[in-house]
Amino acid sequence: MPSQSRNSSTSSVRTARSSRSSKLASVEEKYGFEANFEPSLDKKYTCPVCLAGLREPVQTKCGHRFCRACIKKACGSQAVTKCPIDKIIFDLKTELFEDLAVKREVLSQKVLCVNKERGCSWTAELRYLEEHGDQCEFALVACQNGCGEEFIQQHAELHGKECPLRIISCSYCKENIVHRDLTPHFQVCPRHPVSCSLCGKTDLLREQLKGHLDCDEGDCPDVVVPCSFEEMGCNEQVKRDLLSAHVQDATQHHFQLMVSYTRGLKSQVQSHMDTMRETHEICNQLICEQADLARQITEQNKQIGHQAALLREVQQIGHSGVLYWKVELPSQNYTNPLLSPPFYTSQPGYKFRLCLELRGHVARSETHASLFVMMCRGEYDDQLFFPFGGVCHVTVFNQSHSRAVSSDQHLTTTIECQNLTRAETDNCQTQKRGRLRFMKTDTLIRAPYCLNRELFIRADMATFCASA
């Protein structure tokens, strides 16, 4: 039979325990059954297109049977088509019928397992073939570890114990290792037993070997260690076993080494102390220098402050012999003297201030205000002649805005300033001239001279020829 010969030439290899995937594949539309029918399949159950057993058989109106998939493939997508056997035209939708009777008969045919040649003796109706195929112990499977080996399902367990790529646990360190890599692993496994190459001790694990051979902490009697007096200069190296014998034998030598070592230490300590003393002295010197510098900086800051004040004064002070003074009355106490900003008679010139005492000079008069012109210590005094002689015209402005104020409505007075000598301070009480009873306080602190608690006073200083 053609169907049988074809089948025996194809061998299906699946991965062990992969029956689920083959079941999914059977959902796709398939052509005829290719199976080992026993006895051979009657020709009436054979599809004339695929020459295999009819699968999902359908019948045309001309009475020919095909697998459903085969006739669909032969007719393509056309709705009206021809029978492949006798070319009779039929409608694919309305003139093609499912043949349930033949379907049942085909599925009832006896078949043998496809793995018969590998020893499977299974035989049953065709309808059970796919189900058996998934479970057949003689189906060919590939090793799931990927070693490339193929074997029948029955031998899968056996191969699992022999596969070179199987995973096993190292019996020493319990790590999971591919069996093929086990021998190389033993060369590095930390828990693998080793023996000491020096003393021959055998019950050691690889991870303990380093500790066993350690010069300080180890216990290998044959490891070579330096003498305990190495730091003091003994260069002897002996097996650990012989160390105590060496220490005993070389007592004299070790003692001499210790003496010179101690001497060396003593001189080192001395030299360190010398260095520390020097450092200490340098530190003290630096501290002194720093204090000096700080003093200098403070002094310079003071000078800078003084210069800045002078500069401000020079920028603000008038140098024309004229002063305009806005006097703000204090809120309560009228006994303190009020000092005007300074002004110069010229540049270079003499420096003056006005001084207004609302309750009289040192409160001598409670009713009248005193007014003075006061010589101050000036920047140009070195270039000037003293004593000074001049006259100062003082004006207290009438601030009435009701009508134009003519000059005779302001309050004026002239103060003789004769024989004023050089002032030693900026607020010199001795070098001043003025009026003890300048005017009545009550008049001065009210309108029209005082508005919004403010007075406006002008001073014009005329200098006589100073005596040479």
Ligand SMILES: [Zn+2]
């Ligand atoms: Zn077919």
Ligand SMILES: [Zn+2]
């Ligand atoms: Zn036909």
Ligand SMILES: [Zn+2]
């Ligand atoms: Zn089988």
Ligand SMILES: [Zn+2]
């Ligand atoms: Zn394998």
Ligand SMILES: [Zn+2]
């Ligand atoms: Zn291991």
Ligand SMILES: [Zn+2]
């Ligand atoms: Zn050892």
Ligand SMILES: [Zn+2]
């Ligand atoms: Zn020694």
